[in-house]
Amino acid sequence: MWAAAGLVAIALAVLGASLVYHGVTVGQDAAERHLDGEGPLGSVGDPSTSLSGAFDQNAPASRWTLGVPLCLDQGNDPAVLDGTISGTQVIGDGFTYLGAFVREFTPAQGDTPIGGVEGFPPNVKEPLHNLKGYAVSNRCQPPGQRDPSAPYTELLIGWGRGSGSHGGGWLGLDVAYTAAGRSYVLSIADSILICGPAVPQKYCGPPSQPAPS
Amino acid sequence: MDLLGELSSNSRAKAVMVTVAVLELAFIFPQPVYGAAPQTIPGAVDVSIFRSPTSGPAVATGALTDDHGNATSGTVAALAWPDEILSSTFKVGDRIPTPTVGWTSAKGDGTFTLRIDPRRLPAGYLSSSGHVNLNVFAWNGGRFADWSMSSQLASPSTYFQSLSVNRSDVPTLRLALKAQIAPSVGTIVSRPDVAGCGYYTLISTSLAWDDAGESLPFYSSTTSWFSLGSSHSVTLGVATSFNGTYGSWSASGSYTVSSGVLRTWDSSSDDRYYQVQTQYGKYSVSCYGYRVLPIKDTGQSATVIKGWQNWCRQPWIVSEPANFTFQRSGSSGYHYSLGGGVLTGSWIGLNLSYDTDYGSDNATSYHFVSPSKLCGNNDYPTYAGRITDNAYA
Numbered sequence: 001m002w003a004a005a006g007l008v009a010i011a012l013a014v015l016g017a018s019l020v021y022h023g024v025t026v027g028q029d030a031a032e033r034h035l036d037g038e039g040p041l042g043s044v045g046d047p048s049t050s051l052s053g054a055f056d057q058n059a060p061a062s063r064w065t066l067g068v069p070l071c072l073d074q075g076n077d078p079a080v081l082d083g084t085i086s087g088t089q090v091i092g093d094g095f096t097y098l099g100a101f102v103r104e105f106t107p108a109q110g111d112t113p114i115g116g117v118e119g120f121p122p123n124v125k126e127p128l129h130n131l132k133g134y135a136v137s138n139r140c141q142p143p144g145q146r147d148p149s150a151p152y153t154e155l156l157i158g159w160g161r162g163s164g165s166h167g168g169g170w171l172g173l174d175v176a177y178t179a180a181g182r183s184y185v186l187s188i189a190d191s192i193l194i195c196g197p198a199v200p201q202k203y204c205g206p207p208s209q210p211a212p213s
Numbered sequence: 214m215d216l217l218g219e220l221s222s223n224s225r226a227k228a229v230m231v232t233v234a235v236l237e238l239a240f241i242f243p244q245p246v247y248g249a250a251p252q253t254i255p256g257a258v259d260v261s262i263f264r265s266p267t268s269g270p271a272v273a274t275g276a277l278t279d280d281h282g283n284a285t286s287g288t289v290a291a292l293a294w295p296d297e298i299l300s301s302t303f304k305v306g307d308r309i310p311t312p313t314v315g316w317t318s319a320k321g322d323g324t325f326t327l328r329i330d331p332r333r334l335p336a337g338y339l340s341s342s343g344h345v346n347l348n349v350f351a352w353n354g355g356r357f358a359d360w361s362m363s364s365q366l367a368s369p370s371t372y373f374q375s376l377s378v379n380r381s382d383v384p385t386l387r388l389a390l391k392a393q394i395a396p397s398v399g400t401i402v403s404r405p406d407v408a409g410c411g412y413y414t415l416i417s418t419s420l421a422w423d424d425a426g427e428s429l430p431f432y433s434s435t436t437s438w439f440s441l442g443s444s445h446s447v448t449l450g451v452a453t454s455f456n457g458t459y460g461s462w463s464a465s466g467s468y469t470v471s472s473g474v475l476r477t478w479d480s481s482s483d484d485r486y487y488q489v490q491t492q493y494g495k496y497s498v499s500c501y502g503y504r505v506l507p508i509k510d511t512g513q514s515a516t517v518i519k520g521w522q523n524w525c526r527q528p529w530i531v532s533e534p535a536n537f538t539f540q541r542s543g544s545s546g547y548h549y550s551l552g553g554g555v556l557t558g559s560w561i562g563l564n565l566s567y568d569t570d571y572g573s574d575n576a577t578s579y580h581f582v583s584p585s586k587l588c589g590n591n592d593y594p595t596y597a598g599r600i601t602d603n604a605y606a
Contacts (some may be wrong), residue, residue, distance in 0.1 A: 044595055051595060052540045059536030067531070069595070107528040115531035115539060115587060115594070143596035148528045195538070204538055205580065206438040206480045 031176060031183035040179035041186045042073030042140045050189035053116050054203045055159070057167050057196045063098065065122040066192055067114030068155040068173065070102070071140035077180040083132030084176040085157065088187055092168015092198030098158030101128035104138070108148040120158035128156070136177075159192055167196020253354055255500075257411030258290045259313035262333075267315040269330040272364040275386030276323040277351055284323030287353035291315040291329050292411075294346040294361075297470050297509040299337035301492070309413040309496065311348060312338065319351070327386075331366060339366065342446045342471040349386065350411060357410075359501065360386055361451040361466035410500030417495045418508065421557045422515060423449070423567045426487040428577050429522050429601035436480040437579045437602070439487045443475040445575050449491060449507040449555055450565025457495065457503035460562035465504070467566060472510035480580065484522050488515040493557065505561055525588035525606035529597060535583045541595065542576035 032039070035047035044051070053066050072079055085100050103126045105111040114122060121128055138151045155175070162168065173188040195204035254260060277287045292311040294300070303309060315329035327349065331339070339345050344365050351358045425447070428437035446469050453465035470491065478487055490513035496504045533539055555565040579587065579602055586606040589597025 049595075050542050052538075054538040054540075055534075056536035056538075061534070061536070064534055064537075069593075110528075112528060113531045113593060116534045116537055117532055118534050118584075144591045144598075146592055146596075202440075202576070203540060206440070206477055206578070 031185050033174075033185040033187055036186065036188050037073060039184055039186060040073060040075045040077070041079035041136060041175065041177050041184065042071050043069050043186065043188045043190070045071075045073060045140050045143075047189060050191070052191040052193065052203050054169075054191075054193040054195050054199065056204075057094070057194060061118040063120045063158065063160045064116055064118055065114060065120045066116045066157045066159060068157065068188065068190060069113065070136050070153045070155050070175075071138050072136055073140045075179060078135035078137040079177045079179045079184075081131050081134045081136065082176045082178060082183075083130070084174075085131070085155075086174045087170025087192075088172025088174050090168070090170060092166050092194075092196060093162050093164035094167040094196050094198065095162040095169045095192075095194045096160040097170075098160050100131050100158060101156045102131060102134045102136075102153065103128055103156060104151050104153050106149060106151050113152065113154055114156065120156075120160070122156055131155075157192065159194075161194060164198075165196065166198040167194045168198045169193035253352060254288070255350055255352060255357070255411035256408040257292060257311055257313075257413075257499075258316075258350060262290065262313045262316050267317065267328045267330050269315065269328045269332075270364075270366065271326050271328050272315070272345075272347065273327045273349065273362060273386050275325055275327070277319040277325065277353070277358070278323055278387070279356070284321070285319070285353060286321050286323070287319045287351050287356075289317050289319060289325050289327050289349060289351045291327055292348045292350060293329075293334055293338045294348060294468065294506070295337050296340040296344075296346075297472075297507075300494070301509045303415050303494075305415050305417060307415050309415060310335075311411075311413060314345075314347070329364070340446070340469070340471040341473070342469070344446060344469040344471060346468040348413075357501065359453075359465070361468055361504070361506065362386070363448060363467060363469035365469070412499045413496045413504070414499075415494050416497050416503075419493050419495070419557070419560050420511065421491055421493055421555050421560065421565075422488045423447070423491055423555045424486050424517075425489045425567070426575070426577060427485065427519075427599065428487075428579065429484045429599075430482050430579060431523050431585055431602040431604050433482045434583045434604055435579055435581050435585055435602045436482050437485075437577070438478050438480040439485075439578070440477040440576050441472070441475070441487075441489070442575055443473050446471040447489075447510075447567060449567055451507075452505040452557075452561060452563055452565060453502060454504075454561075455502040457497070459560075462505065462561045462563045464563070464565065468507050470507050470510060474510055474512045476514050478514070478516060480578075483518045484520070486517040486519060488517060489513070490515070491555065493555075493560075495561075505557070505565075507555075523601050523603040524590075525586065525601065525603040526590065529589040529591070529593050530586050530606050531594055533579070533581050533585050533587055533602075535581055538578060538580045539587065539594075540576050540578040541600070 036043050037045045098120050105126050138153045169192050171191045173190045175186045193199050279285045293314045314333040317325050317327050319325040346363050349360045426439045430437040448467045448469050451466045452462040454461040490511040492508040494508045554567040558564045585604040587594040590599040594600040
């Protein structure tokens with residue numbers, strides 16, 4: 001009797017796990033992946049732009065925060081983050097993704113974006129919002145015509161050392177969200193890295209070749 | 214006597230034959246819509262282009278005006294210029310082939326949309342980056358205007374029919390038709406016969422340094438470097454003059470020159486400008502004066518150390534941590550465009566514009582030894598045309 005109940009429980013657990021797995025898989029497959037500037041949620045707004053931040057492997061600090069702008073680029077419905085951030089391409093194992101928050105501030109009131117700071121979570125005066133469920137509604141603004149009195153939404157990514165000694169990180173950043181009932185993944189050309197043999201030299205220093213005179 | 218001979222002997226028949234021949238010619242070579250007499254078309258324009266409207270991507274919109282700024286009708290044609298590889302093969306004294314690749318009419322309100330037919334581009338007129346440089350001629354009767362421009366066809370494919378131009382990249386031209394000025398005497402003349410006009414001949418070349426980029430690290434606490442990829446392209450100013458003398462030149466559009474040269478400068482804590490060298494050509498344009506146009510990237514590089522320039526402007530400031538490398542590449546925001554531009558001042562008395570985007574192969578990098586601030590001149594550093602580093606901002 002107990003053995004039969006145990007088998008049923010195991011079968012149900014396997015079935016449930018399978019359903020969850022397939023559900024997640026179907027959900028991800030259904031999401032529309034787009035580059036920056038080509039969907040509801042945006043960042044810099046231009047897929048040909050790429051930024052990279054690379055920490056020295058032997059830096060004294062071990063936890064950092066990097067800031068990435070987020071804004072509503074297309075449509076009128078807010079882009080609601082589903083809490084998932086991942087690397088478009090993952091290299092090496094000498095890094096750790098510590099989590100992420102969102103904050104909002106107004107530049108004209110004296111605050112400025114974070115390029116990068118030591119420590120995570122960052123010490124900022126604004127409240128830190130959980131990623132999951134945060135609705136991005138502040139409009140993207142054209143470069144050079146930015147209104148400092150307009151609110152600025154910033155994704156704050158926590159980054160730390162990993163177990164490996166070869167460095168590594170994310171080449172590209174994927175942010176999952178929904179807008180107007182549809183699932184999307186914004187793929188930003190930003191890279192977050194810890195320097196080491198696993199990371200291309202160009203992200204961490206000038207290539208070792210003779211310099212032009 | 215056969216029929217042809219019989220007709221030929223008849224004066225009325227001769228008149229009919231002449232009339233038919235004229236009509237056939239008119240059918241084969243219909244005149245521009247505005248009805249200019251054939252002899253007002255600059256000789257460099259291939260009249261076969263007028264057989265039909267140009268089918269292809271729009272490369273420019275614009276408006277024609279007369280010398281008083283009033284809208285006027287006219288004809289506009291696009292003549293292609295050789296790419297940097299073909300351009301560099303010409304010697305002083307050579308006439309430069311400029312195939313006619315498109316035309317349109319400006320109506321009474323002066324407005325026009327100029328298209329080019331990529332199938333008319335011979336080999337050597339579409340750069341590896343997909344750019345085509347164009348000389349735009351506009352005329353009405355004896356009055357003429359021109360402008361130099363570049364257009365990037367969306368794909369440097371061999372399937373020319375599928376090429377297009379991004380709508381946002383189509384410039385608006387304002388062309389003011391002027392009475393032609395005879396270069397030799399500098400007076401306004403009427404030139405009803407322009408059959409020999411509009412031909413480019415290379416008369417000299419010169420080398421010029423261009424400020425291709427800059428990085429402005431903060432003292433010894435930050436180092437920086439710059440790289441230009443092997444597939445970058447730059448937009449370089451073009452100059453025009455009626456008599457070609459020093460100080461008589463004015464800006465007249467721009468060309469895009471692609472480069473296959475990979476450059477990486479080493480890191481330094483100095484505030485530096487990064488320079489590349491361009492070969493320019495001076496051309497005489499029959500009836501229309503002189504032009505100075507870029508020919509090619511010579512592959513030479515240089516660095517100029519500038520004084521301390523670590524300005525910072527609120528609110529365009531972001532914080533950066535120690536032991537960290539920030540790198541920006543890509544074309545978002547303002548293209549890098551420095552006042553110095555192309556340093557042709559000692560040659561023609563005018564420095565020309567130089568504009569490069571932070572293309573995917575071009576990157577500016579800063580390495581921070583201690584915490585600092587990056588500042589943009591007109592936006593946050595991610596988007597700004599110029600960025601500097603100032604730990605005390």
